[in-house]
Amino acid sequence: MTLTIILFGLVAAAAEIVGGSLVLMRKKWPRSIQEYLLSLGAGFILALVFLELVPESFHAVGGEAPLFMLLGYAVLHFFEHTIVGHLHFGEETHTDVMVSGVASFSTFAGLFIHAFFDGFAISAGMEFNFYLGLLIFFAVLLHKIPEGLTIASVMIAAERGRQTAFLASLAIGVATMLGILSVFVLSAVNGRVVGIAFAFSAGASTYVGASDLIPEINHSRNRVIPLLVFGGMLLFWAGTALLAPLAGH
Ligand SMILES: [Zn+2]
Ligand SMILES: [Zn+2]
DSSP: OHHHHHHHHHHHHHHHHHHHHHHHTTOOOOHHHHHHHHHHHHHHHHHHIIIIIHHHHHHHHGGGHHHHHHHHHHHHHIIIIISOSOOOSSOOOOTTTTSSHHHHHHHHHHHHHHHHHHHHHHHHHHHHOHHHHHHHHHHHHHHHHHHHHHHHHHHHHTTOOHHHHHHHHHHHHHHHHHHHHHHHHHHHHOHHHHHHHHHHHHHHHHHIIIIIIHHHHHHOSOTHHHHHHHHHHHHHHHHHHHHGGGOOO
């Protein structure tokens, strides 16, 4: 199982680096594609949170589940939007705020923590129930390319050069893997910790869907984008139907 989880983590990390490389190839990356991915990703992850992660968190840790869910939400809010001044998903277009070197570094730090918990959620999910972990993996994968694109374009906007931009997306990929591995350490402590990590991930995933991805969709001038959130929910439904034979719960 450990090896399987690591392999899924590597795929997610690779998607991150692909996203970063797209910026560096300087091909005109159509803004609409990144918006489609963010929108599908938002619908998918929110359906996953409400239909599976929240109820399963109660199975995992019982009445204390809400506390760990809130903690997951709060930790991401703290690292992404409290100590970090400027972070949003999708290509960085505000070169003015990136002039100060601090802005690009703090965005990097915020995304590093975010990506760590992407990996953490996949790993905790798969340890708890492989079927749920697979759904979390797909939810993360949908927004991983835009995420890699975000960090590389932040570095370019801050005029830090192409090599730094590539290394930054690589480092965010590494953060995803650190999240994957950290659950192995925690699960060695005791079994209940996996349940707590799972409930925490439910809260963190709520943050990713509702506070990272949805605001980007609301900014879009293209009215198809908000509609695609429902497409993401349908995609989740299709995914659960497809993976149903794996669901042992
Ligand atoms: Zn910006
Ligand atoms: Zn992410």
